[in-house]
Amino acid sequence: MSGGLTLKDVIWATPLYKFLRHCNSSPLEKIVLDCGAGGDDPPLQLFHEYGYRTYGVEVADNPFQQAKQFCKEHNIALNILKGDMRHLPFKSQFFSFAYSFNAIIFMTKQDIAHSLREIERVLRPTGLCFVNFVSVDEPTKGSFCKPFLGNTKFSQHEDNEADSYFSNFDIIHKEKRIVEKTTNRKRSVQVYIDYIAKKKTEPRDRLRLESESLTEE
């Protein structure tokens, strides 16, 4: 991202493109939230580049400061706030789209369940979310260097275990990825389970949507 490169020259993690493709196909307003949005090269740039109004929350100090610095240096308003995805500082149904990429995995399963309820709350009916999990099949059973939000190990999920977080969603795309990388003759295996889910329309929302569409006609 430094020197002569433009934003366009960065190729982001591929699941983000998959989610962006689903968002682009939705008729909802282009407004997106990243939960765990910090770091020195915030992925919200991808959505910003495609014309989305972006917001992010980041709970950890260092990645938050890095993201702030990045936005200042590049004069780009990604709207990344210091905040916690277990208590999102946004009113209900504020977003059309929300995602958490390689972030929710650091939390306990109880906190993951809280966060998914928060993501559901801030999403509009038929809004889309993307969340990825680490599978129990990942052999490393990785623990962190220092405790994070009271957790010390990646939360790992069985193939269908995370389905339960999405009871008020329709799961429209689910992808288990078994990734083997070899770098300098060292082989590593990572196993993810990615979800793209659409928030269900509740009966009261259906009535409201129908009356709005009547008004518009």
Added chain:
Amino acid sequence: MSGGLTLKDVIWATPLYKFLRHCNSSPLEKIVLDCGAGGDDPPLQLFHEYGYRTYGVEVADNPFQQAKQFCKEHNIALNILKGDMRHLPFKSQFFSFAYSFNAIIFMTKQDIAHSLREIERVLRPTGLCFVNFVSVDEPTKGSFCKPFLGNTKFSQHEDNEADSYFSNFDIIHKEKRIVEKTTNRKRSVQVYIDYIAKKKTEPRDRLRLESESLTEE
């Protein structure tokens, strides 16, 4: 791709972004080949947009004509030729990068082996290729509508079976993807195995590369 959209607004199949990211990290010249490059929206556009010199071969009439029409209408020189990936119409070591996405799966395993040897031939030492396969775990066991190159069913591969095609490559990224999609309450499962592999440097190439680097100094 019609109307007011620019090329940038298309989001391509995500494995192509993964391959592009690897290609962008290579020091080799930006010249890429797509084997099975036809259709009404050729994915070579992605590489063209990122500054690559592009070439493609397409063996089937209809997708070839569609691609030709696309390039004419959009005044874009993707260089897609009528040709067969089992006998690539290019001299050895012409390309830095080559890929075949959702195409090689239509061929018999014998023809796949031929094609991989051709891809290897046209790649420079340390050149990269991307190829994806359908896993034996895919439940559909899909057959085509009409025979293609003497084949009537997708060739399906065991987890490590396709490794043998890459004996003169280092496999640097291998990803098995179990994809569940739900559209209009209909659930489908597709299982792919993606490879990104780097062509090995043979002893005679190493000598040549060393002498070239001496000359340059």
